[in-house]
Amino acid sequence: MNSASATWLFDLGNTRLKFAPLQADGSLGEIRALAHADGMDIDAGVQAALPTGELALVCSVGPQPLRSALLLALAGRFQRIELATTQGRFAGLRIAYAEPAKLGVDRWLALLAVHGAGLAPALLVSVGTALTIDLLGRDGRHHGGLIAPSPTLMRQALHQRARQLPVDGGQLLDFAGDTADALASGCDGAALGLIERSLARATALLGAAPALLLHGGGAEALATHLPQAQLHHRLVLQGLARWAQG
Numbered sequence: 578m579n580s581a582s583a584t585w586l587f588d589l590g591n592t593r594l595k596f597a598p599l600q601a602d603g604s605l606g607e608i609r610a611l612a613h614a615d616g617m618d619i620d621a622g623v624q625a626a627l628p629t630g631e632l633a634l635v636c637s638v639g640p641q642p643l644r645s646a647l648l649l650a651l652a653g654r655f656q657r658i659e660l661a662t663t664q665g666r667f668a669g670l671r672i673a674y675a676e677p678a679k680l681g682v683d684r685w686l687a688l689l690a691v692h693g694a695g696l697a698p699a700l701l702v703s704v705g706t707a708l709t710i711d712l713l714g715r716d717g718r719h720h721g722g723l724i725a726p727s728p729t730l731m732r733q734a735l736h737q738r739a740r741q742l743p744v745d746g747g748q749l750l751d752f753a754g755d756t757a758d759a760l761a762s763g764c765d766g767a768a769l770g771l772i773e774r775s776l777a778r779a780t781a782l783l784g785a786a787p788a789l790l791l792h793g794g795g796a797e798a799l800a801t802h803l804p805q806a807q808l809h810h811r812l813v814l815q816g817l818a819r820w821a822q823g
Contacts, residue, residue: 582606583631585655586817588683589639589647591706592794594623597814599634603822605814613639619646629654634817636661638683661686661820668693668823670713673721684709684722686816691790691809692717693819698787700772700779701812704795706730708768712779712787720782725771727795728764735760749802769802 582598586605592613598606611623633655637644651658663685665677670692674680684703688711691699697713704727711722726734736744747753747761772789780786789806791799792813800806 582628584821585628585630585633586814586821587633587635587637587647587651588813588817589635589637589644590683591639594619594647595814596628598628598630599818599821603818605811605818608811608814613643619643619650624650627651627654631656633658634661634821635659636682636686636813636817638681661817668819669717671718673719680722681709683813684711686820687711687792687812688713688719688816689819690812690815694815696788696790696809698779698783698785699790700776700787702772702789702791702793702796702799702806704728704768704791704793704799708771710772710775712775712782714783720779723771723775725768727793728761728768728798729795731764731767732760735764765799765802768799772799772803 584599586597586599588595593610595608595610597608600606611626627650633651635658637660648658661682663677663680663682665672667689670689672680687701687703691697691701691713698715699713701711701713703709706727708725708727709722712720714720732744735742742760743757747757749765750758750762753759753762776789789803790809791806792809796808800808
């Protein structure tokens with residue numbers, strides 16, 4: 578895959594690789610998303626779809642073998658590769674962590690995108706392998722966050738320990754009448770309960786309700802039960818774009 582764009586942005590997660598060109602005006606071009614073959618390597622199909630250019634900016638929270646495989650694949654297609662790392666202060670954003678490196682770079686980039694777009698105060702919720710929640714004030718101050726298993730991970734963990742429990746299926750109900758619905762209701766309900774509790778605590782802390790912003794592969798399923806939620810699936814790549822400009 579060839580492109581006239583000199584700079585490309587890559588977001589490597591635990592299940593998918595997303596990438597997009599950085600346009601001359603600082604915006605994102607078309608985003609592509611590709612699933613990993615086994616979570617440990619970049620297969621031939623993914624490699625064939627990778628673009629070429631001058632500079633590759635990479636956010637990686639995937640397993641180390643997968644990150645190494647991606648960087649190796651990109652090395653043959655780009656003149657330079659830069660791996661994004663969390664910074665305590667950047668472009669008006671101030672991280673709550675005393676050791677910024679311990680805050681996942683995907684969370685940092687999402688916060689950077691929200692701050693840069695003027696969407697704060699906001700409660701950012703990422704629904705992927707993990708469920709992460711971060712509170713950002715209007716002034717760029719990060720108030721900290723939470724990490725929990727996502728509903729998908731909860732279902733997978735239960736299935737691994739008790740194979741008779743289905744890993745997917747069911748619907749969210751107040752009180753379920755079968756196992757699949759009970760699992761969906763319990764796991765989705767646990768995530769929704771944590772989000773709603775965090776939103777209430779954030780409102781008390783800030784004195785007003787922040788915007789509720791959801792992103793990640795499991796965001797849409799939860800957003801249907803959160804009327805105030807806004808879906809923002811491009812936050813990590815948008816944060817990479819802002820980091821590139823900064």
